[in-house]
Amino acid sequence: MADQQQVPPGAGSTAAGAARGAAGGAAVAAPVLEVTDLSASYGPVRALDGVSLRAEAGRITAVLGANGAGKTTLLRTISGLVRSTGGRVHLMGEDITRAPVEAMVQKGMAHVPEGRGVIAELTVEENLRVGALFRGKVGREEFDRVYDLFPRIAERRDNHAHTLSGGERQMLVIGRALLARPRLLLLDEPSLGLAPRIVAQIFGLLRQLVDEEGLSVLLVEQNARSALSVADIGVVLNLGRVVVTDSARTLMADEELRHAYLGF
Ligand SMILES: Nc1ncnc2c1ncn2[C@@H]1O[C@H](COP(=O)(O)OP(=O)(O)OP(=O)(O)O)[C@@H](O)[C@H]1O
Numbered sequence: 407m408a409d410q411q412q413v414p415p416g417a418g419s420t421a422a423g424a425a426r427g428a429a430g431g432a433a434v435a436a437p438v439l440e441v442t443d444l445s446a447s448y449g450p451v452r453a454l455d456g457v458s459l460r461a462e463a464g465r466i467t468a469v470l471g472a473n474g475a476g477k478t479t480l481l482r483t484i485s486g487l488v489r490s491t492g493g494r495v496h497l498m499g500e501d502i503t504r505a506p507v508e509a510m511v512q513k514g515m516a517h518v519p520e521g522r523g524v525i526a527e528l529t530v531e532e533n534l535r536v537g538a539l540f541r542g543k544v545g546r547e548e549f550d551r552v553y554d555l556f557p558r559i560a561e562r563r564d565n566h567a568h569t570l571s572g573g574e575r576q577m578l579v580i581g582r583a584l585l586a587r588p589r590l591l592l593l594d595e596p597s598l599g600l601a602p603r604i605v606a607q608i609f610g611l612l613r614q615l616v617d618e619e620g621l622s623v624l625l626v627e628q629n630a631r632s633a634l635s636v637a638d639i640g641v642v643l644n645l646g647r648v649v650v651t652d653s654a655r656t657l658m659a660d661e662e663l664r665h666a667y668l669g670f
């Protein structure tokens with residue numbers, strides 16, 4: 407599998423402290439996101455079964471698990487696209503469990519769904535503008551910041567989005583989400599189908615945004631090795647339940663767990 411890439415140093419460096427927070431030990435600031443006993447079903451299929459987790463400020467929290475573990479459902483339920491059947495979601499201390507999607511965006515949550523949906527007929531720049539739509543006037547410097555983060559996107563700014571490669575599309579949808587000025591970014595399988603060096607580049611940038619700007623990321627990945635190499639905390643899901651939450655470093659070192667749930 408193409409999951410051998412290196413992610414920049416510094417990844418996971420704050421894992422131990424954050425893990426204590428995630429485990430409910432030492433006192434830490436209120437989490438940016440707190441999910442408590444969340445459940446969701448598709449008809450008779452119970453896709454989420456009492457999931458609890460947190461995303462702390464300035465941390466990357468990776469949600470890992472095999473096909474069908476419930477990772478996408480978790481993100482869709484957090485952002486209100488799937489209606490929960492039980493449990494609560496708090497964003498910066500505020501209950502957003504039944505809040506409309508626009509309200510969540512305004513409160514600082516941005517969701518980059520599976521499949522990197524760009525608007526094919528629009529140019530790269532026009533796609534970016536969509537991310538800033540609800541914010542009224544957005545300064546040129548915010549677009550330039552996205553272009554600085556993703557020089558490949560800058561080069562393609564006047565091209566139609568349908569001409570972009572998979573990696574460029576992923577960069578575009580992340581850039582578009584950043585234009586909503588999120589505190590919390592939910593990312594669903596950004597590495598899927600991308601070359602290892604592109605994955606490393608994207609994950610390295612996420613790390614930079616988290617370390618330098620205090621962004622929080624909830625990163626859903628089947629590619630557990632890459633995700634754990636950039637994340638602070640890992641949450642392993644299986645059949646809609648949390649199997650374990652621990653520092654990325656500890657999970658990476660747990661051979662039995664890796665074999666049983668993470669596929670490496
Ligand atoms: N729209 C849907 N209708 C019915 N069942 C669904 C639907 N979406 C997901 N499921 C089921 O819910 C469970 C969790 O699926 P989900 O897509 O959340 O998993 P996942 O961890 O994201 O998997 P993958 O790694 O393949 O993306 C699976 O059993 C799946 O078949």
Ligand SMILES: [Mg+2]
Nearest residue numbers: 477478479520
């Ligand atoms: Mg999924």
